[in-house]
Amino acid sequence: MFINFWYAIEESYQITNEPVKLTFLGQDFVLFRDTQGIVHCLSNICVHRGASLAHGKVKGDCIECPYHGWQFNGADGVCSKVPSLGPDGKIPQRAKVDSYPTEEKYGLVFAFLGDLPEAERPPIIDIPEWDQEGWRFTTMRFTWVANYQRALENSLDPAHTEFVHPAMGYQGGRNDYVVPDLEVTSSDWGVGTMTTFQSPDLPHEKMKGLKGEGQMEAGTTMCGISMAETKLHFSPKAWAHQYTFTTPIDEQNTKRFFLQGRNFRTDPEMDGPVDERNKIVADQDRVVIERLDPFHTPESSTEEVLVKSDLVITKFRELLANWESRGWKIDSEAVDAQRDQKAFSIPSPARLENKRWAISAVPTVEPDQTTIIAAE
Ligand code: FES
Numbered sequence: 001m002f003i004n005f006w007y008a009i010e011e012s013y014q015i016t017n018e019p020v021k022l023t024f025l026g027q028d029f030v031l032f033r034d035t036q037g038i039v040h041c042l043s044n045i046c047v048h049r050g051a052s053l054a055h056g057k058v059k060g061d062c063i064e065c066p067y068h069g070w071q072f073n074g075a076d077g078v079c080s081k082v083p084s085l086g087p088d089g090k091i092p093q094r095a096k097v098d099s100y101p102t103e104e105k106y107g108l109v110f111a112f113l114g115d116l117p118e119a120e121r122p123p124i125i126d127i128p129e130w131d132q133e134g135w136r137f138t139t140m141r142f143t144w145v146a147n148y149q150r151a152l153e154n155s156l157d158p159a160h161t162e163f164v165h166p167a168m169g170y171q172g173g174r175n176d177y178v179v180p181d182l183e184v185t186s187s188d189w190g191v192g193t194m195t196t197f198q199s200p201d202l203p204h205e206k207m208k209g210l211k212g213e214g215q216m217e218a219g220t221t222m223c224g225i226s227m228a229e230t231k232l233h234f235s236p237k238a239w240a241h242q243y244t245f246t247t248p249i250d251e252q253n254t255k256r257f258f259l260q261g262r263n264f265r266t267d268p269e270m271d272g273p274v275d276e277r278n279k280i281v282a283d284q285d286r287v288v289i290e291r292l293d294p295f296h297t298p299e300s301s302t303e304e305v306l307v308k309s310d311l312v313i314t315k316f317r318e319l320l321a322n323w324e325s326r327g328w329k330i331d332s333e334a335v336d337a338q339r340d341q342k343a344f345s346i347p348s349p350a351r352l353e354n355k356r357w358a359i360s361a362v363p364t365v366e367p368d369q370t371t372i373i374a375a376e
């Protein structure tokens with residue numbers, strides 16, 4: 001799991017002035033709205049003696065700890081009240097918790113979980129169709145008992161569609177099946193591809209006739225570690241663009257927010273059937289991914305046999321290795337080894353300015369010898 005990316009962590013409507021505890025990247029966070037309606041996301045551990053802030057109360061723009069009533073400001077995490085010291089008491093300098101930058105977009109709350117200065121942060125993915133006339137969006141959410149990297153690599157794998165999604169392929173029933181040579185696009189923050197598929201018509205009564213002569217274009221492009229855009233062009237005119245936000249709860253569980261825009265059958269009555277269809281497709285992926293062995297992507301690709309249709313996955317792993325070399329990969333083994341003895345926090349940008357913190361930043365992996373080998 002990686003620090004220093006924006007992550008979608010909840011749907012906006014779920015966050016009110018009642019505190020909510022959420023777990024991501026193996027750490028707990030408290031979320032709440034302040035008096036201005038601004039969403040705050042803080043490390044959930046009270047630096048006094050370790051209580052869970054999310055079980056306290058929102059007081060104005062602060063979260064009040066349920067144990068001894070210390071109050072921490074949502075915007076900067078700094079403690080503004082220590083009741084036991086009395087009204088004139090001097091608040092210790094280290095009395096602060098990590099507070100993370102947040103943004104609300106596309107009906108989701110995003111938090112930047114890391115300590116990069118603003119100018120160096122990877123972007124939140126752009127969804128140009130979100131406000132465009134002629135497009136209609138629906139939002140779904142899934143929780144998979146799967147490692148986030150396995151889930152992401154599945155999105156970048158054009159060869160699974162034929163076998164995992166019967167409505168999209170022929171399950172190996174055609175002799176002319178082949179994944180064409182992939183043209184990989186890449187940028188600082190992502191890799192992706194678009195491919196042409198032979199694909200049968202959609203089974204739903206109201207969707208019939210959408211696909212142009214069985215020729216369908218589809219592909220996925222990543223934006224950072226957690227955001228992906230999947231374009232499904234059923235015909236030159238009927239398009240669905242899916243934006244998947246994959247946020248690791250921990251190494252074993254993954255939350256996914258799934259936004260799909262469509263430019264056909266945009267009447268609201270189609271939302272139900274479209275979501276139903278997408279739930280089936282997501283479940284087809286989920287059952288395969290949850291059973292992969294090993295559970296995590298192997299440390300070295302010498303322990304797999306990759307072929308040219310795995311090219312985008314290989315390129316994605318190069319990006320991961322690059323982000324790991326910057327010290328952004330959480331050392332989950334070290335965190336787990338100290339689980340009951342030591343609390344950790346994802347470092348927030350305030351740590352760049354001020355080094356005195358009670359809770360240690362999560363350890364990150366030393367750049368190592370991860371082997372990336374070319375497809376055969
Ligand atoms: S543990 Fe939070 S105020 Fe004491």
Ligand SMILES: [Fe+2]
Pocket residue numbers: 154160161164165285
């Ligand atoms: Fe799939």
